[in-house]
Amino acid sequence: MKPPVFDYERPPTLRAALEALSRHGSKAKLLAGGHSLIPMLNLRLIAPARLIDVSRLTELRYIVEEYGQMRIGALTTHNTIFRSPIVAANNPIITEAYAHVANHSIRNHGTIGGNLCHNDPAFEMPLIVMLTGATMVARSTRSTRTIAAERFFKAPFATDLSADEMLTEIRIPRLPAGHGYAFLEISQRYGDRALVAAGCLLTLRYGTCRDVRIGIRNAVHNVFRLPTAEARLEGKPLSLAVIDAAAEAAATEVTPAGDLHADEAYRRDLAATLTRRVLRMACTRAGHPLDG
Amino acid sequence: MEDIEINVIVNGRTFKRRVEPRLLLTDFIRHGIGLTGTHVGCENGVCGACTVLLDGLATRACCTLAVQADGRRIETVESLGRLNNLAPLQRAFWEMHGLQCGYCTPGMLMLMTELLRENPNPDRDTIRARLNDNICRCTGYEDIVNSVERAVELMRTETAGR
Numbered sequence: 527m528k529p530p531v532f533d534y535e536r537p538p539t540l541r542a543a544l545e546a547l548s549r550h551g552s553k554a555k556l557l558a559g560g561h562s563l564i565p566m567l568n569l570r571l572i573a574p575a576r577l578i579d580v581s582r583l584t585e586l587r588y589i590v591e592e593y594g595q596m597r598i599g600a601l602t603t604h605n606t607i608f609r610s611p612i613v614a615a616n617n618p619i620i621t622e623a624y625a626h627v628a629n630h631s632i633r634n635h636g637t638i639g640g641n642l643c644h645n646d647p648a649f650e651m652p653l654i655v656m657l658t659g660a661t662m663v664a665r666s667t668r669s670t671r672t673i674a675a676e677r678f679f680k681a682p683f684a685t686d687l688s689a690d691e692m693l694t695e696i697r698i699p700r701l702p703a704g705h706g707y708a709f710l711e712i713s714q715r716y717g718d719r720a721l722v723a724a725g726c727l728l729t730l731r732y733g734t735c736r737d738v739r740i741g742i743r744n745a746v747h748n749v750f751r752l753p754t755a756e757a758r759l760e761g762k763p764l765s766l767a768v769i770d771a772a773a774e775a776a777a778t779e780v781t782p783a784g785d786l787h788a789d790e791a792y793r794r795d796l797a798a799t800l801t802r803r804v805l806r807m808a809c810t811r812a813g814h815p816l817d818g
Numbered sequence: 819m820e821d822i823e824i825n826v827i828v829n830g831r832t833f834k835r836r837v838e839p840r841l842l843l844t845d846f847i848r849h850g851i852g853l854t855g856t857h858v859g860c861e862n863g864v865c866g867a868c869t870v871l872l873d874g875l876a877t878r879a880c881c882t883l884a885v886q887a888d889g890r891r892i893e894t895v896e897s898l899g900r901l902n903n904l905a906p907l908q909r910a911f912w913e914m915h916g917l918q919c920g921y922c923t924p925g926m927l928m929l930m931t932e933l934l935r936e937n938p939n940p941d942r943d944t945i946r947a948r949l950n951d952n953i954c955r956c957t958g959y960e961d962i963v964n965s966v967e968r969a970v971e972l973m974r975t976e977t978a979g980r
Binding site: 527528529530531532533534536557560561564565567568569577579581629630631632634635716717 | 819820822838839840842845861862863866869872875876877878880881882883885886888929948950951952
């Protein structure tokens with residue numbers, strides 16, 4: 527179908543965009559890459575009165591590394607981040623996850639900020655910012671505030687942003703050298719929406735698991751870490767047995783909904799399998815390969 | 819709702835038009851300019867039949883508003899070659915049966931045009947990975963991959979011949 531009628535403006539600066547957003551609030555939608563918004567318009571799922579086109583605000587396209595963190599401008603495109611040597615060197619889990627984000631043509635235009643704000647339950651990046659302990663910067667004409675990732679995602683397709691706020695920056699802490707990481711997802715075809723996705727970060731000190739973070743996407747109601755599964759590993763000497771225990775915990779801890787593509791039991795099974803796989807990969811990358 | 823004046827450079831020529839903000843780039847190209855090589859498939863970003871190049875980047879024209887193309891450069895399948903003077907990529911699709919019904923072909927050609935510009939010598943896996951973007955319901959993709967490999971050969975010969 528075709529989009530419903532709306533007004534359109536393209537403010538020349540971030541300040542002008544924030545002013546427009548403050549004027550029109552919940553009646554307006556920000557247009558960034560447009561690759562979720564425009565399909566939703568085409569399908570008539572939403573009918574905003576106005577689109578505020580921020581896609582040319584080059585001031586929000588950057589990747590900077592400083593003071594132990596990466597700062598990524600919200601309008602940086604997926605492919606820019608996917609191909610960034612700074613990102614690959616600092617947080618390789620981001621690069622690994624990006625291989626699963628949509629496809630190349632969509633990554634040409636889709637932005638990290640748009641992806642996070644849309645918060646589709648099958649999207650990878652909300653899980654990534656959760657796992658890495660990222661902070662979101664939200665701006666409006668009245669304030670600038672930072673929001674921890676775990677408070678940013680309120681519900682599927684909903685975030686903590688007010689109607690006049692715009693996500694402008696994502697701050698991702700640098701992970702310790704030698705940390706283990708892995709991201710995997712199962713979809714019906716490569717590039718399709720994730721049936722279930724899993725990511726993990728951990729550090730191994732003298733064979734003991736530290737700072738274990740395990741997260742699952744599209745099999746939990748909202749976001750995404752699995753504290754029970756993490757606790758099976760945290761502070762424990764690494765073994766295949768503790769990895770299996772974490773995978774079992776993951777299967778009971780997730781709260782999947784069944785749908786046309788995968789029923790609840792299958793999603794639980796995928797959560798356990800993917801948890802086991804990401805943990806093994808992460809441990810191998812942290813320098814402790816496991817047999818069996 | 820107010821029409822907006824835009825200037826879009828399509829295949830090297832500038833078109834000035836007044837458009838509704840909700841006009842999709844696909845419909846602007848097809849109806850506003852009359853270039854019907856760009857096909858409309860799913861209209862929600864899944865199939866890639868509408869792929870054009872926007873400032874050189876492969877783009878789903880159905881997920882892009884015409885107003886977003888203001889001041890920017892569009893390349894459509896009409897920029898590649900003509901019936902009696904096909905571009906190497908088109909010739910390769912012809913030779914290797916890279917199409918059957920042809921509906922996805924303009925999108926495939928533009929997607930691969932971007933790939934071959936950034937990497938004139940892609941291996942088979944690279945071609946297959948990029949073809950992930952677009953759907954073909956006839957060929958089973960094998961002949962499309964073969965066509966792109968053939969295009970690489972043709973382009974190499976052409977460059978060597980110069």
